[in-house]
Amino acid sequence: MARKWQWFHRLGSPPGFYRASGYWLPWLAVAAALLLGVGLVWGLVYAPPDARQGNSFRIIYIHVPVSFLALAGYYVMAAAGAVHLIWRMKLADMVMTAAAPLGAALTFLALWSGAVWGKPTWGTYWVWDARITSMLVLLFLYLGMVALRLGFSNREAAGRACAVLALVGTVNIPIIYKSVDWWYSLHQPATIRLTAAPSMHPDMFKPLLVMIVGFYVFYALVLILNTRAEILARERRTGWVRDLAAGRNQR
Amino acid sequence: METPELPGLAAGFGALLRRDLQLAWRQRGQAVNPLIFFVMVTALVPLAVGPEPALLTRLAPGMVWIMALLGTLLAADALFHEDFVDGALEHLVLSPQPLWLLVLAKVTAHWLVIGLPITLLSPLLGLMLALPDAGFMPLLVGLTLGTLVFSLLGAVGGALTVALGGRSVLLSLLVLPLYVPVLIFGTSAVTQAVAGGGIGGPLALLGAIAALALAVAPFAAAAALRAGIDG
Numbered sequence: 001m002a003r004k005w006q007w008f009h010r011l012g013s014p015p016g017f018y019r020a021s022g023y024w025l026p027w028l029a030v031a032a033a034l035l036l037g038v039g040l041v042w043g044l045v046y047a048p049p050d051a052r053q054g055n056s057f058r059i060i061y062i063h064v065p066v067s068f069l070a071l072a073g074y075y076v077m078a079a080a081g082a083v084h085l086i087w088r089m090k091l092a093d094m095v096m097t098a099a100a101p102l103g104a105a106l107t108f109l110a111l112w113s114g115a116v117w118g119k120p121t122w123g124t125y126w127v128w129d130a131r132i133t134s135m136l137v138l139l140f141l142y143l144g145m146v147a148l149r150l151g152f153s154n155r156e157a158a159g160r161a162c163a164v165l166a167l168v169g170t171v172n173i174p175i176i177y178k179s180v181d182w183w184y185s186l187h188q189p190a191t192i193r194l195t196a197a198p199s200m201h202p203d204m205f206k207p208l209l210v211m212i213v214g215f216y217v218f219y220a221l222v223l224i225l226n227t228r229a230e231i232l233a234r235e236r237r238t239g240w241v242r243d244l245a246a247g248r249n250q251r
Numbered sequence: 252m253e254t255p256e257l258p259g260l261a262a263g264f265g266a267l268l269r270r271d272l273q274l275a276w277r278q279r280g281q282a283v284n285p286l287i288f289f290v291m292v293t294a295l296v297p298l299a300v301g302p303e304p305a306l307l308t309r310l311a312p313g314m315v316w317i318m319a320l321l322g323t324l325l326a327a328d329a330l331f332h333e334d335f336v337d338g339a340l341e342h343l344v345l346s347p348q349p350l351w352l353l354v355l356a357k358v359t360a361h362w363l364v365i366g367l368p369i370t371l372l373s374p375l376l377g378l379m380l381a382l383p384d385a386g387f388m389p390l391l392v393g394l395t396l397g398t399l400v401f402s403l404l405g406a407v408g409g410a411l412t413v414a415l416g417g418r419s420v421l422l423s424l425l426v427l428p429l430y431v432p433v434l435i436f437g438t439s440a441v442t443q444a445v446a447g448g449g450i451g452g453p454l455a456l457l458g459a460i461a462a463l464a465l466a467v468a469p470f471a472a473a474a475a476l477r478a479g480i481d482g
Contacts, residue, residue, distance in 0.1 A: 085474070140428040147424050151415040160478030161411045165425060168407055168471050172429050175460065179432035186439055 012091050014231045015240045021224045028221040035214030043207035050204075059117040061208060065215035067110040070138060073103035073219065077145070078170040081163030091227075093159035094234065096166065097149060098226030102219070104142035111135055130184030134177050141169050155234070263348035264356045271360030281329075282364050289322040289369055293376045304381040311380035312441035315390065316397070316434055318376070319369050323398055324426070326365040327405025328412075328419040330357060331476065335413045344480060350473035358406045358469070366398030382445070389440040389450045396454070396461040397437045403468035404429050410475035432460060 010016040043061035050057035077099040084092035114132060115125040126132070148165055152158030235241050258266070275282045296314050300306060334340040343353050373394050374387050382390070408426035412418045440453035 137428045137431055140424070144425040144428065147421055148411060151412065151417065151421050154481050157478045157481035161475060164407070164471055164475045164478060165411060168404075168429065168467075171463075171467060172432070175432045176428070179435040179456075183435040183439065186442075 012089055014091055014094065014235055015238075017091055018228055018231050021228060025221070025224065028217055028224070032214060032218040032221050035210055035217060039207050039210035039214050043204075043211060047204050047207050048201070053121055056117060056120045057204075059113055061211045063110060063113040063117060064208060065212045066106050066113060067135065068212060069215055069219050070103060070107040070110045070135065072216075073099055073106055074138065074141070074166075074173065075170065076223070077103060078166040081166035084159055085163040085167070091231075093163070094230040095223070095227050096159070096162060098223055098230050100142060100145040100149065100162070102222060102226060104139060104146060106219075107135060107139040107142055111139065128184075130181045133184070134180045137176050137180070138173070141173075145169075257347055260348070260352055263346075264352055267343075267353050267356035268360050271357055272363065275360065275364040285322040285326045285365055286368055286372060288325060289318050289372060290376065292321065293318045293379065296380065307381040308383060308445070311377060311382040312386060312390070312438045312445070314380060315373055315376050315382070316394075316438045316441075319373065319394055319398060320401060320430055320434060322369050323365055323401040323405060324423055325419075326361065327402070327409045327426070328422055330361050330406055330409040331413045332409070332418065335480065340413070340476070340480065344476060350476065351469040354406060354410070354472045354476065355469045358402050358472075361406070362399055362402040366402050367395075370394040370398055382441075385447070386441045386445045389444040389454065392454055393437040393440045393457055396457045397433045400433050400457075400461050400464045401430060403464040403472075406472040407468055407475055410472045411479045413476065413479045414481070415479075433457065436460070 011020055039061065044058055047058070049055050077096050080092045080096040080099060083089050084096060111132070114135075118127065119125050145162055145165060149158050149162050152161065232241055232244075293314060296310065297307060300310065331340055334343065344350060346353070370391060373390055377387055377390055404426050405422075408422045411425060412422045415421060436453040436457045440450045440457070443453065444450045
């Protein structure tokens, strides 16, 4: 029994994770570069242009994966927060710290790419559409997380406080999404609609799928890199980090 | 040595509620400030957009709700902070009573002092903003439930930021996104009533949110308080 869980405890300790993730990084980097490279060339060059939107539709190859990850990132953060709150696992707090600004950046990118796409398609950068509004609220939730973390001077307390906030946000996100949907259906503007393509042509969809998987791998890569930086920053006074810095210990 | 018998849950809840109400009564001026803010800012709306009744009627539900939201938010900052400054909060955290119950007592007192008066004042503001007659009932019912949710979520935010500098701005940043559903359902109840539609749906949803907040927020605020108190 004890033997069975040893790998978990080793991986769950900051130095253990730092060492193990060092071996994953090259693989993740190669996979992300390959998937994103193939997806981008396929999507931007070989996929057929849209009948109505022409080439401007191609921004979905960035917009859709980024939007997926913006939302998924909140759940990554909240799950890490729950683990930290329940088991007081230091590594989970570090992952949560790393995930907050990353998620905020992704949400901002999703809004930004949407606005850039909206200008040629809808003729305006911003519309109070249900999905756009929900993303905006999500951005506020992320910014709140980052701001709360910065407000604390006690790191241990900051971790627990952020975990509580992330969990409260998790309970709220479905309610916010539903309420915004409802709000939108009440005030639906008549002029502008999302071009609801019922089904995408497979030639357009396949590169999108590659891009989504690529972005997930990329997200994992960046999250691990940020977590490693956080580990080093917090453990900078420990022996193993000093050994590492002095080059006495490989990886 | 005999250990003194501990008071029960109801006694603990009642004692803290009485204490907070008494404190609020002794600092009446402070408790009234959010109400004055509520009325004054609403009076600014016609000055800013013009006095045409048709326009004000259109804006009234949203404006009254936003002002009520801001009024309770202003007060949420003080919910735990004063007890933190004078050290009473640490005794509450250390006391043998469950912390969520004490949080609930403080939230109840806060709602009685801030949320309820704002709700009772809202018809006056509706009148000033030319809200049609049909809108008053849903405004009152909606604000009764809505200010309760505002107080409960404000307690979570206030607990998280209790020991921090720049507290009140940070607090609004944390809880404003969480207020979105309440604002949507609350205003749409009034708008629908004015348009002649049914109001059962949005008010029922508000009630559901209030029930959920009542069940979850005290625990979240208690956990937040244990973390937040360490600043």
